[in-house]
Amino acid sequence: DAGVIQSPRHEVTEMGQEVTLRCKPISGHNSLFWYRQTMMRGLELLIYFNNNVPIDDSGMPEDRFSAKMPNASFSTLKIQPSEPRDSAVYFCASSLAGAYNEQFFGPGTRLTVL
């Protein structure tokens, strides 16, 4: 398996623009997680899905952020409109649901909002 795939790897955009980050989890995994990492706030869990259903979105910072998982092999995280404080590395991770929760992380998308 190729592991968790994220695209794009880097995104530079201007304030106010819409940004869409994409993730393909490992085949067979039924849990998917979106994280944000910054120097100031560390690693934050934004939202996670189990069997394509959002379970906990309490980490989503504002209504400007939305996430979808239309099927088991694809998820998106959208920011509309984007702001400079959204600049961060966004990670997607997948796992098999259960007490043992080893998560497999993608390489991340580095987002810069000017």
Add this chain to the structure above:
Amino acid sequence: GEDVEQSLFLSVREGDSSVINCTYTDSSSTYLYWYKQEPGAGLQLLTYIFSNMDMKQDQRLTVLLNKKDKHLSLRIADTQTGDSAIYFCAESNTNAGKSTFGDGTTLTVKP
């Protein structure tokens, strides 16, 4: 809710042992994990320990778990420059469906 805390920085000399510490609050934690993040990459599982164990050894890595004090440590023997990275402590329990991560400890290994 669950909380996992770890010190932010550790600096050691090449060849010394490194010890990274972590405390957690969830008394129902089932598994505890150590992840490693190298520059420009995502986190990758390094090792884990089941909550009914108090020690696990894997080559240069030793994990110690004190369940009473909710304290987890990772010891890296003969630390090498390639061990320089951010190390994250995490825990999960049967019902959560997710893991709770600490903020990460940046390990710097000086030659």
